[in-house]
Amino acid sequence: MQNSLTFTDLLDDAALISLEHQLHLEEVLAEHSWHVDLQARRFEFTGTQPRTCTAFHLLGSAAPGPASWLWAWANPSGFPAEVAATAARLRDFGLQHGIQELASAEVPFSALPGSPTEPHLVAGLMTEAAKAVTGLWTSYNGDAGGGTRAAFLVEHPDFHLPPIDSVRVMRVMQQALAGLRLSDHRRVVYSYAKHRGLGVKFDGDQATLSGPGLSAVVDFDGLGRIAHINANLSSANGG
Template structure:
């Protein structure tokens, strides 16, 4: 079955919420190192805190020498089913919705939005798209040797976001709408607001968000770029 959902739509849907989760992950982990045993399977962090993930999923690897992303289900290393289940689910979703980036075993860097050349940027695109489909919102990238980046979705109760806090929400909106490479900022804003349980009314020229201690107005120009952000914040 084919419909109008595209890889770019998934990136817009994930953008702001993925950003907030990564900011939260940095705060939770602090200074850290990571370790994984894909055969056990086991994934964890040591450093300022010691955390053993309650779940993790290898999505794939971005190799600079080949200039391609290789999905975990296509990797000849024959990883355990539990480790690649999310990647296989993304492949099935790609077949259902006609999204070639999720279906092709190897995806050239140049075939992705913006034609990124750096493995960490490619891994970031793939993990963001995966988040929008799986609902697992925290990711981690690790050095797999030779400049290759391995991308994971990781799970632990401490990785879950707290209730929306006005100043944090506005930081995410400002940083995300201006700094992220989004194709449709209106879609990205609406997706974030609804997933965060905020009130949202997003039109062509303006978006209005509301929540505990927060009232915000985001103005868009004729090209869909942010032309202004106004917010009233209070402690909820």
């Protein structure tokens, strides 16, 4: 039986829940620098609010020279097996589901949605897809020298999202609409609700979201895009 799951589906599945995690990461770290020792398997953030990750996973790197993404498991430099294990799991998932962006050792920038040309954008796309597969929602991509960006999934208890806050939920949705490339808006809304523990009910061209202090109606236009969000909300923090 042909599997219908696509790379674009993974991007939609990750879009909003990933954005909320990245916003939270910025709040947790504030001004910071980062350092990784692959051999020692140590990833740390230094600065005003330092953190040493409890675990991290090297996904790969996006290089401007060849204009391609190279998965960690395929890098000829070689990395400790534990560091590249998640990337190898993504390869296996890609092979199982026929998703070449995950299964191929090297992926040209031009083969990705929107044909991005900047390494940080490419690293972002590959990381988003990885999040949807692994359920690890916090990432970091940094300068690896020569314009190359290395992408990681990072773990720490402080990176977990706080309880649902209605104001934050609406901020995430509005920021995603303004700045993210979304394909299937209904899938995006459903996936976010599922991962964030919100209730969601679709009825024709509307979706109703519900949660602590939140009741929102999302209207879709004739092309299935989010046209309007009407929310009644109160912040869990009293805002």
